């Protein structure tokens with residue numbers, strides 16, 4: 001197991017559409033294990049492969065606290081159902097450290113994915129897990145949580161992040 005550096009905005013890798021994973025190889029399983037270790041170490045509740053510079057459709061999540069507290073490793077996840085009902089939750093992202101915003105998304109979703117044994121799975125998600133899985137699947141399409149808020153708030157967050165990054169590290173992006 002190994003920690004992998006997490007990239008931050010404005011790294012262009014975060015804006016690419018990631019490729020599906022054709023086969024569950026040992027390399028894929030190792031990467032998922034490393035991503036989980038990296039997520040817990042950060043600490044965070046979700047991590048997508050593009051955040052560790054790999055444009056493949058892989059995510060890990062552990063939303064903690066309630067009955068959803070378990071490590072989920074998903075290969076080629078796809079949101080197949082979304083509720084009309086919406087919910088607002090505060091979100092942050094390891095690729096935009098220390099910045100948060102209220103984001104409105106479908107309150108309930110169903111996600112289809114391949115598990116580490118190569119089996120197709122369906123999972124219904126609500127609450128924090130629903131927001132988290134939508135946030136992580138967004139990463140696979142080059143979408144960030146700041147894309148779901150007003151331009152004004154987005155510009156404010158990006159400006160604040162870039163300023164804090166310059167002040168804390170003298171210009172080098174954090175987390176690398």
Ligand code: NI
Nearest residue numbers: 092093094095
């Ligand atoms: Ni994120």
